[in-house]
Amino acid sequence: MNKIITFTVNGKKRELNVDVRSSLLDVLREIVGMTGAKEGCGVGECGACSVLVDDLLVDSCIYMAVWADGKSIRTVEGECRDGKLSSVQKSYVEKGAVQCGFCTPGFVMASTAFKERFKDKTFTRDDIRREHAGNICRCTGYESIIEAVEQSMEED
């Protein structure tokens, strides 16, 4: 049960023959070879597998790979451009928002979605918390992550 899908991953066009039974996470990790997105729970609870599909944050573990057909996918690997970290990534590093790092690729995508959505709007810490509620971190206690998001909002 295979299907050919065409999509872009971090701006690069791909045409792949995928098993219709795969999740987008399976395809990204095992076929595309991008292992940034992680499988934490596999059931949409932890957000470690978060990626952007047409700029919308989704859990790629419960997203069928065939749904990515014609779409543009962004993963943590694409956020660093020409060796330069994105403002979100840089803020995570500077605020010490990364400990074991397992949750980080998903969190960075959630924060990137937040930044793009709220860049010209006023927001509160509660908005940051609400928009990161689908991501679980067992190390940091979240405070440094929220600070990183706040810092990233001040940069381009």
Added chain:
Amino acid sequence: MFPLKSYEKAESVDHAIQLLQDNPEARPIAGGTDVLIRLRDGKTGYDHLVDIHQLEALRQIKTDEDGTLVIGSGVTFSMAMESELIREIIPILSTASETVGGPQVRNVATIGGNICNGVTSADSASPLMALNTVLQLEGPRGTRLVPIAEFYLGPGKVDIGQQEILVSFRIGEKDYKGYYGHYHKYAMRNAMDIATIGCAALCKIEANQLTDLRLAYGVAAPVPIRCTNTEQAVIGKPVNRDLIREIESLVEKDVNPRTSWRASKEFRLQIISELSNRVVTQVIEKAGGRIE
């Protein structure tokens, strides 16, 4: 890998119905946030799928000539939250949508799926109940219009044939115009949680009299319910403290909660009556009523 035995992508509603007719074991998949998890858990009954994910015909939000608000079954919670039309006409559904799961889930999970899976905790169910929503189903024998209260047959069981597709939710102008509503979700966490109790209320006030009240709950019974006895007993009465107290005491007779690992029956009853007080007070105040 999801353990699928067959997968067909539908290009239209008619095509989906055709595909469902072709395979009596097939079921539709929309946002997938329930179906894919059940498949992964090895639950049976989901291994033949007809894919209606992001079918454009199911993603509309509009009003008909007669003022009926029509919401496609494939509208996601994020779309409902962002829709100006929904926020203006039935803000209760925007509020309820905000309480669902987390951002990732709201971006793909659909209101149609929330209702079709038949669970009592569905956050969209009690607001849609309070709005007297009518469901439009399409199947090989044409269209069926089913009021949401009749759609629920039992826990996890709804009145939809294997060959039918839920197309839209229809809310008539008489059911939203002049009404003020609110939804409160009581859960253990502020996000990523299932309601312990969900309470939706809509009211209409004239000259400080309650001219209409609709009170609906999730998780207060095996399926989402309306508190019709309570409603009938208090409609027409003047708005005051006694009225709120009366609703609070009557509501227990309309509900039938059970004990689960999440909460005991007694605790749920307590939350049910407390929420009737808070949510009804809030809608009365929104509607300009004064509680003396």
